[in-house]
């Protein structure tokens with residue numbers, strides 16, 4: 001199963017979700033791969049071991065799919081591997097458009113090389129550029145983190161419009177299943193509760209699990225540890241465990 | 251004076267700074283223009299009046315600089331005008347590369363049409379794509395918001411490398427002045443204090459003013475009001491007023 005973690009809006013918890021959901025799935029026994037598609041390479045920095053960084057990264061694997069396995073390394077989270085990104089990936093969109101007849105399928109083709117994983121999580125950059133479109137096409141399920149601020153919700157409409165364009169253009173046969181994940185939720189803040197209620201009324205497909213605001217999650221990010229290594233009994237750890245269990249039932 | 255508000259990292263407070271610093275500068279009597287360069291068009295949504303949205307947006311003005319003034323509208327914040335963005339701006343990078351001999355100067359040329367403003371603030375999308383490069387080239391000063399999480403700091407190094415490449419390539423004659431702005435600061439969190447102290451030790455150029463975490467800023471964003479309209483005595487309002495005063499002294 002391939003999950004794209006995507007929202008145009010920046011800073012809504014895409015990388016935090018990719019890393020901690022990945023770690024939670026591995027804890028439940030699923031062999032998990034996280035693919036970093038962001039030129040910021042936050043997931044790569046977060047999960048890299050002391051070992052030397054691979055010379056080959058996702059930038060190379062997208063241009064030549066035979067290189068996908070060389071971009072993969074073990075990570076600091078048990079049972080989780082990471083496909084490394086680098087700043088170079090920012091230039092891949094132009095290279096693909098110039099050199100490939102089907103630039104939108106580069107990731108789907110590269111991922112065929114990554115066998116043996118039960119779960120693959122794609123950490124997308126903010127925005128809806130070619131790399132994010134590649135992720136929309138490669139994925140079985142789209143997870144859209146939204147913090148309770150309304151602007152993150154505006155990103156959802158743009159994703160849905162983009163998916164419709166891909167289906168109309170026959171680039172994908174049908175829309176992948178899109179599920180919203182409320183992150184940085186604080187039940188004391190009225191806007192947070194209003195956005196969550198609004199999602200239910202509008203009939204958006206949402207995970208039942210909600211990720212509450214928890215500074216332990218930000219601290220774990222800063223210390224480059226999964227929430228399970230840093231603070232296994234925190235609300236952050238409980239919330240991502242619950243999310244992993246809900247995901248496996250679907 | 252033209253200020254680019256820029257950081258690859260998403261969700262660090264770029265739009266919140268563009269809107270509230272713009273409103274604070276206008277309160278001090280400076281005629282201010284905010285230029286929205288983000289396909290999410292958050293600043294546009296935040297500041298639009300009931301009036302009909304312009305048919306011409308920044309996407310058109312970048313492709314034909316004579317259209318710049320038609321993209322500008324009054325905003326809901328007194329003394330602040332807004333140059334509207336739209337989703338279409340996501341496609342402008344490809345169009346410029348295909349049609350213009352100097353795609354990196356499109357914004358600098360368009361802004362020549364926007365006369366009569368003492369302060370122009372450029373709200374950039376996350377990432378370092380062509381639109382952000384255009385902003386780096388057009389600006390006199392770069393304001394880099396960083397939340398206290400370490401990853402936002404990694405974005406700074408990539409901006410500095412990009413500026414060096416622009417100077418080496420003789421695209422700009424000298425580096426614009428880059429100043430860091432600490433946002434979402436919470437003096438109770440040790441990581442926040444550590445990052446602020448680290449910036450001082452490393453000799454980064456930082457504003458003395460710090461923007462503290464303040465839910466009123468997020469609520470004002472959700473209600474599409476400047477912090478001065480929503481909660482004029484909040485720490486958010488005080489912090490952006492102090493920043494505006496510090497900026498005018500430089």
Ligand SMILES: Nc1ncnc2c1ncn2[C@@H]1O[C@H](COP(=O)(O)OP(=O)(O)OP(=O)(O)O)[C@@H](O)[C@H]1O
Pocket residue numbers: 009010011012013014015016017038042124125126183184185211212213214215217218219221258259260261376397399401
């Ligand atoms: N539930 C949470 N509680 C508290 N802080 C959180 C939570 N989730 C994420 N954060 C913090 O919010 C910030 C943004 O998170 P993150 O970087 O994962 O978002 P992103 O969507 O991947 O950002 P980008 O758009 O730059 O890729 C980080 O500093 C992170 O530590």
Ligand SMILES: Nc1ncnc2c1ncn2[C@@H]1O[C@H](COP(=O)(O)OP(=O)(O)OP(=O)(O)O)[C@@H](O)[C@H]1O
Pocket residue numbers: 008009010011126147149151259260261262263264265266267288292374375376433434435461462463464465467468469471
């Ligand atoms: N000082 C602050 N205190 C509390 N919340 C804040 C503060 N500054 C920004 N926010 C909130 O953090 C979120 C991110 O802010 P904002 O959208 O301005 O960042 P951005 O860098 O423009 O994001 P993007 O990368 O998507 O353009 C918003 O929900 C905003 O309301």
Ligand SMILES: [Mg+2]
Pocket residue numbers: 014015016038042124125
């Ligand atoms: Mg991220």
Ligand SMILES: [Mg+2]
Pocket residue numbers: 264265266288292374375
């Ligand atoms: Mg923004």
